Amino acid sequence: KAGVTQTPRYLIKTRGQQVTLSCSPISGHRSVSWYQQTPGQGLQFLFEYFSETQRNKGNFPGRFSGRQFSNSRSEMNVSTLELGDSALYLCASSLGTTGGMSYEQYFGPGTRLTVT
C-alpha cells in the first residue's frame, strides 16, 4: 500500500510569510500527527488529529495550526514565519489506539522548510 506522502518536499519562504504543508496518510489511517525536526531541538511534537478533531497539541505558539479533512488528509499552517521555523516537518499516520496498545506510526518523508 502507498505510504504517507507529504507535499511539497522543499519550500523556501521569507520572514513574515505564511506557509501550508500537506500530508496524505496511509489509506484507512485516521490519526495524523505532525512533528518538527531541527538540529537544535530534535523531534518535537506539534499536534495530532483524529477523525478531523485535534486531540493533542505540543508546546508551539499559536502561529502553528492544523486541520484534518474528512478523508483524513491533513494540513498544517505556519503564519508570520520566523527564521527559527526553518526545519524538517514530518507527518505520521496510524490507525490510532485500541485495547491498551498504540498502533504503529508511519512517517512521511518530510517537508524541508527554509525561511530566509
Next chain:
Amino acid sequence: AQRVTQPEKLLSVFKGAPVELKCNYSYSGSPELFWYVQYSRQRLQLLLRHISRESIKGFTADLNKGETSFHLKKPFAQEEDSAMYYCALIPDRGSTLGRLYFGRGTQLTVWP
C-alpha cells in the same frame, strides 16, 4: 515532564562487535517504549516496541522499569546497521493520545 535521554550522540563499532544504544526515560506511569531508525536518505521507521518483545534485524530491547531504561542491543553489528536511532515513548500505554516523545538520537556507524 516526560523526557527521553540518549546519552550518546555518536557511536562507532566494528563489524561483528556487539553494540548497545542507551536510552533512559523519566516518566512514572505506564509508558510504551519504541525504537525508531532512520537509514540514510530514508524515512523514519519503527524498529521495535517493548510490548511486542520481538527481535528485529537482530536487535532486542528490554524495558527495565527499575532503571527506567530501554537500551537497544545487537550481539554482532553489521555495516547495514549504520543509521540514526531514536528512542521514543508514548506516556500512557493505550492512551488515545498518540504523541511520541523522542530522544535526540544516536548516530551509529559500523566500520568494516
